[in-house]
Amino acid sequence: MKEKIHIKNIRELSVTRGESNDMRKKINCITIDHADVYNQFSSAVYFDAIISILVLSGKADIYINYKSYPISNNTLLILSSAHLFHFYECSKDFKCICLFVSRDFINEMDSTDMIYQRIKYGVRLYNTPIMFLNENNKNIALKRINAINEAIDNTGHFYYKEVILNNLFAFYLDLSNIIEHNSPASRGEGNPTRYESIIKSFIELLAANYREEHKVDFYASQLNLSAHYLTLIVKRVTGQSVSDFIFEMLYSESRTLLTHSKLSIQEISSVLNFSDQSSFGKFFKRKAGISPADFRKKR
CATH class of the missing domain: 1.10.10.60 (Homeodomain-like)
Structure with a gap:
């Protein structure tokens, strides 16, 4: 019997970091451990969101568009709504932090340059959605994700949404910088597909x-x-x-x-x-x- 494929949105996530509020229906940051993997992400799923997954400890295996990838500490995954994925093996000490951003929220980012960057790297991340970060880049990515999460909780800020958007923009700019430095062209390797x-x-x-x-x-x-x-x-x-x-x-x-x-x-x-x-x-x-x-x- 063919495995059922699910399509989910951010509203269906269980919040495990920060406070529950309406903004977390559009953009959410959660920490996932061994138990969460099997409870929420053990069956094939498409998410109507851009997902950034930063592995903090342990090891796991993940299927992305029917291809298996081993992941471990310092691995960063960037998944779009076109990526079908699920975890199928996971060590007891596995832990990762995940940033889910709905397409509607992405569209609220005013900068056309941000759209440019997103398309620019889309093909590379679709074909190779996994990057292995050095410790410095891991810490940069983690700092940015934590800043986004803190901004989501700061509901009393007069410029609440703008602060979240600015922190998200900074995260994507740092991500673009990491991708640029790790591209085959920057290393003098190969030709583009x-x-x-x-x-x-x-x-x-x-x-x-x-x-x-x-x-x-x-x-x-x-x-x-x-x-x-x-x-x-x-x-x-x-x-x-x-x-x-x-x-x-x-x-x-x-x-x-x-x-x-x-x-x-x-x-x-x-x-x-x-x-x-x-x-x-x-x-x-x-x-x-x-x-x-x-x-x-x-x-």
Whole structure:
């Protein structure tokens, strides 16, 4: 009989670090030991989240997309919603700290550069979701995750969500730095795979053109690919489509302009190459749940 595959979200996690609050339904940090592994993560599961798992002690074996990986102290795993995983062996002294970030919360990060970084490393982390850290990098990652967890508990902070987002942003920047220093290119090893080359080219095109070009066909034609094939690659690597990323960049930039610029809503719609202010308003309301004017008033 084929094993049942579960799809879970952050709300289904048992909180074992910090205080339970509504924010932990969107972003959560938990510590998992030997018993927790078998109680929560012993059957195949997809999580609708980006998961960072830092092993603190002991050893375990984990299946990720039907491939077995041994993990131990100082191992860092980065899993997307496209990774099917479960633990199947675990030592009694096994312990890890896990950061779960929902896609909705990731989308609240205002920086388009953060989206750029996430796509940039997505293909590498999808194919090789495990990194072995030296003691210094382990301590950096652990410090950042602990800071996020403390920020989630600090519900009385006047800028509560902003503090969490800033700590999360710092964690991902440090993660990007670790990945960059451990990439084959930085060590003078090998050449990028075809997927890595395509994703790299797509990122560069997206960063340069997302304000003016909103259609998948443009990016596919520039890469001499079909729109279907480009979408397939990006979807397989990140769990999102090319259109998702184009709209995510536009939404992030529109929030930045509404918050930090003096441009009128009409001018913003023009800068972002919408056909008119009404089209921009409909796009923004679908993403934010409120109009651009109401969003600006709340800031």
